[in-house]
Amino acid sequence: MSSSPPPSRLRQVAPWVCVAGVLAYVLVAPVLFTATGASSTWPAWLVGIAAVGLAVAAALIAARSSRDDLASHEDLLLAYRRAEERADAASAALDALAKEQLPAFLDSEPAPPLPHLPGDARAQARLDEAAGMLARVQEERVARRDAVQVAVVALSRKVQAAAHRIQEEAARMVQRHPTDADILQTSMRVDHAAAQQARQAQSLAALCGEWPGQQWSEPLPLPDVVKGAASRITAFHRVEVSGDPGVAVSARIVEPLIHLVAELLSNATQSSPPTTQVLVALRQVQRGAVVEIDDCGVGLDLKQLEQARDIASGKREISITELGEIPQTGLAVVGTYARRHGFRVDVTESVYGGLRAIVMIPAELTEAVVPSGMLTPAATLPSANVPSTGVAALASSRAATAVVEAPLPRELPTAKPAEDDEWPAPAAPDAATVLPVEPLSVPGDVVEDEEETPVAGAHVKAPGELPLRPGRARPEDDEFPEPAALPQRRSRRGEADVPTDRAEPRPEPRTEDAGPAQTAEEAGEWMGAFFSSSEARFGDSPDSSEPPAGAGGTSEDR
Amino acid sequence: MDSEEYRDHPVRSYVLTSGRAHPSRNTLRPETLVRAVESRPVLSTAGRLERELVQLCHGTLALAEVAAYLQLPVSLVAVMVSDLVDAGNLTIRSNHQAHVLPGKDILEKILDGLRKL
Numbered sequence: 217m218s219s220s221p222p223p224s225r226l227r228q229v230a231p232w233v234c235v236a237g238v239l240a241y242v243l244v245a246p247v248l249f250t251a252t253g254a255s256s257t258w259p260a261w262l263v264g265i266a267a268v269g270l271a272v273a274a275a276l277i278a279a280r281s282s283r284d285d286l287a288s289h290e291d292l293l294l295a296y297r298r299a300e301e302r303a304d305a306a307s308a309a310l311d312a313l314a315k316e317q318l319p320a321f322l323d324s325e326p327a328p329p330l331p332h333l334p335g336d337a338r339a340q341a342r343l344d345e346a347a348g349m350l351a352r353v354q355e356e357r358v359a360r361r362d363a364v365q366v367a368v369v370a371l372s373r374k375v376q377a378a379a380h381r382i383q384e385e386a387a388r389m390v391q392r393h394p395t396d397a398d399i400l401q402t403s404m405r406v407d408h409a410a411a412q413q414a415r416q417a418q419s420l421a422a423l424c425g426e427w428p429g430q431q432w433s434e435p436l437p438l439p440d441v442v443k444g445a446a447s448r449i450t451a452f453h454r455v456e457v458s459g460d461p462g463v464a465v466s467a468r469i470v471e472p473l474i475h476l477v478a479e480l481l482s483n484a485t486q487s488s489p490p491t492t493q494v495l496v497a498l499r500q501v502q503r504g505a506v507v508e509i510d511d512c513g514v515g516l517d518l519k520q521l522e523q524a525r526d527i528a529s530g531k532r533e534i535s536i537t538e539l540g541e542i543p544q545t546g547l548a549v550v551g552t553y554a555r556r557h558g559f560r561v562d563v564t565e566s567v568y569g570g571l572r573a574i575v576m577i578p579a580e581l582t583e584a585v586v587p588s589g590m591l592t593p594a595a596t597l598p599s600a601n602v603p604s605t606g607v608a609a610l611a612s613s614r615a616a617t618a619v620v621e622a623p624l625p626r627e628l629p630t631a632k633p634a635e636d637d638e639w640p641a642p643a644a645p646d647a648a649t650v651l652p653v654e655p656l657s658v659p660g661d662v663v664e665d666e667e668e669t670p671v672a673g674a675h676v677k678a679p680g681e682l683p684l685r686p687g688r689a690r691p692e693d694d695e696f697p698e699p700a701a702l703p704q705r706r707s708r709r710g711e712a713d714v715p716t717d718r719a720e721p722r723p724e725p726r727t728e729d730a731g732p733a734q735t736a737e738e739a740g741e742w743m744g745a746f747f748s749s750s751e752a753r754f755g756d757s758p759d760s761s762e763p764p765a766g767a768g769g770t771s772e773d774r
Numbered sequence: 775m776d777s778e779e780y781r782d783h784p785v786r787s788y789v790l791t792s793g794r795a796h797p798s799r800n801t802l803r804p805e806t807l808v809r810a811v812e813s814r815p816v817l818s819t820a821g822r823l824e825r826e827l828v829q830l831c832h833g834t835l836a837l838a839e840v841a842a843y844l845q846l847p848v849s850l851v852a853v854m855v856s857d858l859v860d861a862g863n864l865t866i867r868s869n870h871q872a873h874v875l876p877g878k879d880i881l882e883k884i885l886d887g888l889r890k891l
Contacts, residue, residue, distance in 0.1 A: 380782070383782070383786075384780050384782070387780060387782075388780060390787075390847040390849065390850070391847065393849075394804070394841070394847050394848040394849060395803070395804055395848050395849050395852075396849060397795050397796045397797065397849050397852070397853075398795070399849070400787070400795035400847060400849040400850060400853075401795035401796065403787070403795075404786075404787055404788040404793060404795055405788075407786055407787065407788065408786070408788055408793075411786060430782075432784060436784060437822060439821060439822065440784065440785050440822065441784070443784075443785045443789045443790075443821070444783075444784030444785045444786075444789075446789050447784075447785060447786035447788065447789040452788065452789055452793070453792050453793055457821075458819070460822070470784065471784075474784055
């Protein structure tokens with residue numbers, strides 16, 4: 217009886233048996249004592265002992281059974297609590313599965329860890345199984361998406377390359393017919409269409425997280441960046457650029473920035489009336505350079521504006537899979553570039569009523585450049601990249617001629633035409649103003665290495681001339697003197713390896729036969745003869761006999 | 775000219791001329807000489823290329839030369855030059871007509887010579 221709980225009947229009966237035993241003894245004892253007398257007391261004692269024994273046994277049974285009851289009650293309570301905990305954990309796990317893992321799975325984000333289920337191995341195993349399957353499906357999905365993106369990138373690259381090829385062909389067409397305006401018009405239209413095609417393809421690639429296809433090797437001044445961006449949108453003629461802060465952007469971000477600005481310009485032109493301009497203001501700020509694009513549309517409401525701002529600034533990432541049925545790629549592309557290159561982009565309301573997009577290019581991505589008001593032709597002149605044409609040769613020889621005259625400005629006005637000089641000098645008044653800028657020709661050496669080649673080549677054509685420094689001392693220099701430290705455009709050409717003459721000392725003053733050979737009008741005739749003979753397009757070729765030097769009187773200004 | 779190396783540039787030609795391919799004046803030929811007007815400052819709205827072009831022409835240059843320096847097609851430069859001439863920054867110098875139409879005295883001399891034959 218001690219190990220197993222007592223039968224319930226006995227447990228209920230035991231206290232009553234105990235009470236009945238005591239009562240029976242109390243009632244029976246006097247009767248027995250009085251009836252039997254003092255002589256025979258043993259039956260009374262016997263009954264008494266039996267009654268007490270009965271009571272004690274009953275009490276013991278009752279006490280024991282109540283203790284067992286308590287223990288089993290506690291056991292039950294414990295079991296109940298444990299079951300409750302397990303149920304809570306299971307429902308929490310279920311919640312986590314339904315409310316965290318599944319949405320994360322749908323958004324293709326990393327899922328939070330599932331809660332652990334202690335003491336319920338079967339439920340835990342099921343849960344792990346479910347989570348594992350989710351993870352596997354997600355992996356497959358990511359892999360499939362990556363594969364799609366790779367394919368999209370490859371296709372958009374192909375489209376882009378094809379578009380650039382069209383542009384190249386259009387440019388070559390113009391090169392073949394350099395003077396035909398109709399062909400230029402056609403080429404422009406083709407070029408424009410292809411440029412937009414290339415931009416759309418590049419947008420796709422950018423949204424897939426790829427680097428833009430085109431790359432430029434030289435920094436580009438900010439106004440040219442905006443113009444380059446404008447050339448990729450449909451309504452390029454509505455873009456109005458103001459300001460030239462004298463800032464260029466580094467070569468490696470030229471293409472991303474052009475594409476970014478093109479998308480903003482495209483949005484701006486599309487969301488404003490076709491008769492309005494899109495105003496682009498450029499300015500330099502302490503932390504870099506700023507491009508502000510204002511349109512004159514109706515703008516966005518606050519909620520849309522907030523969304524647009526999140527996307528454009530790169531705060532909210534939009535991948536190609538989230539574009540939707542009517543893809544709005546513009547701001548998503550902007551955001552992609554902003555994240556990747558550290559541009560700061562913001563979209564606010566414009567004072568003109570529409571939107572204002574602001575792009576800040578960090579200072580470390582910009583370079584100083586000569587502001588457009590201070591351009592020096594010397595920096596750009598001999599870089600003409602058309603070596604195979606007669607024009608280039610002429611240009612080179614002209615550059616040489618211009619230099620030759622520089623050292624002796626005083627003699628120029630009286631100088632006689634020289635027979636060996638086939639190209640006229642710039643008009644005398646210009647040459648006479650050269651002297652003040654001559655010192656500039658010394659510090660520019662390093663930058664102009666590559667530019668000397670055509671000049672040296674020109675000297676081959678004009679024997680008897682001393683080798684001289686290239687055309688830094690152009691007559692034009694005096695009006696726009698160029699600080700030596702300013703960056704200059706480099707010629708990317710380096711194929712011609714005619715020995716340069718950089719090490720030469722200052723050129724000796726020339727004798728007077730180095731003076732201007734011909735008048736400008738003769739030069740014009742020469743050019744006319746050249747073109748008429750080479751292309752036979754210009755049937756009215758001038759008589760190539762040389763008019764006297766005073767023929768300037770026949771010129772007319774139109 | 776087909777052998778020319780093709781060089782791409784981010785700024786396309788149609789942006790330089792606002793999409794116009796035909797110059798505002800039809801007298802420009804590759805050999806036409808243009809010259810900057812020294813007294814007239816370039817408009818502040820002019821781009822880098824226009825400024826560069828005007829400065830190139832501070833010495834008289836033929837249109838074809840300008841195009842070669844700027845590495846742009848002659849027909850495109852013709853549009854730009856034409857605009858700059860309209861704006862008064864460039865002038866055209868040409869004796870083109872002078873030798874298309876010989877002087878009256880020369881014609882008379884030829885006529886005399888023919889009669890003497």
